[in-house]
Amino acid sequence: MNYEDTLGKIMYDEETIAKRVAELGAQISADYERDYPGEELLCITILKGGAVFASDLLRRLTVDARIDFMAVSSYGSSTKSSGVVRINKDLDTDIEGKNVLIVEDIIDSGLTLHYLIETLWYRGPKSIKICTFLNKPARRRVDLPVDYIGFDIENRFIVGYGLDYDEKYRNLPYITCLDEE
Ligand code: IMP
Ligand code: MG
Numbered sequence: 001m002n003y004e005d006t007l008g009k010i011m012y013d014e015e016t017i018a019k020r021v022a023e024l025g026a027q028i029s030a031d032y033e034r035d036y037p038g039e040e041l042l043c044i045t046i047l048k049g050g051a052v053f054a055s056d057l058l059r060r061l062t063v064d065a066r067i068d069f070m071a072v073s074s075y076g077s078s079t080k081s082s083g084v085v086r087i088n089k090d091l092d093t094d095i096e097g098k099n100v101l102i103v104e105d106i107i108d109s110g111l112t113l114h115y116l117i118e119t120l121w122y123r124g125p126k127s128i129k130i131c132t133f134l135n136k137p138a139r140r141r142v143d144l145p146v147d148y149i150g151f152d153i154e155n156r157f158i159v160g161y162g163l164d165y166d167e168k169y170r171n172l173p174y175i176t177c178l179d180e181e
Contacts, residue, residue: 007159012151012175017161020150021053021133025060028131028148032063032099036127040064042098044091046116047071049105052162052170053133053150057103068093074112085115096124105162106134110144117144134158134175156180 012020032041041063045054047070058067071089100120107113107130117128131148138155157180159165160172169176 006179007169008156008177008179010174010176011153011158012161014173017150017173017175018056021056022060024131024148024150025057025062028057028101029060029062036099038064039099039126040066041101042093042095043067043101043103044095044120045069045103046105046112047089048170049162049164050103053105054103057131066093070116072112072116085112085119087119094123095120098125100125100128102128102130104130104132106136106158107132107144107146108136108139109141110139111141114142114144133161134163 028041032039041061043054043058043061043065045051045067051069054067058065068091069089070087070091072085072087074085102113102117102120104113113130117130120128129147130145132146133150135146135149135152136155137152156177157165158175158177159169160175162170163175164170165178
């Protein structure tokens with residue numbers, strides 16, 4: 001079986017993704033220049049999915065931007081988020097007094113980030129904002145303020161551009177979904 005057979009149509013191609021990432025980078029840079037002039041911006045990316053988007057976004061930021069990574073896993077089964085998160089890899093950076101921008105691939109129930117943000121606030125950052133490339137608003141189970149969104153999408157299982165199904169398809173340069181037929 002050709003592994004492309006299990007995928008649906010391309011939802012966002014490379015050109016569309018690049019254009020939206022550039023727009024987000026410009027908007028984020030303008031906002032931080034206005035609200036926190038001259039201050040550094042620490043982007044925190046959640047591994048692994050967020051890494052592809054983050055590396056593109058970082059190159060579109062014109063402020064003094066840094067990057068650090070975290071790896072988390074949620075307790076419970078892999079398909080059902082329990083809202084309790086274990087930190088498998090913590091930040092190298094002390095975030096006290098810093099402006100933090102969390103860079104995510106996709107927000108689904110919102111439980112992972114909801115928990116993570118609570119943990120990060122305890123470390124005394126100056127600000128925390130959230131940027132996600134994809135957002136599934138219909139699936140949200142907690143109130144989560146999302147500051148920057150690439151695209152709002154319907155409830156499909158998305159792969160490509162860093163997003164995986166069982167670790168597969170992260171390498172696709174476009175966004176598509178699993179074919180549910
Ligand atoms: P949440 O806690 O339900 O918001 O879970 C978000 C995480 O689940 C994301 O960071 C992804 O790693 C994963 N996820 C949620 N929806 C999808 C999807 O459609 N495709 C691939 N991964 C997804
Ligand atoms: Mg993720």
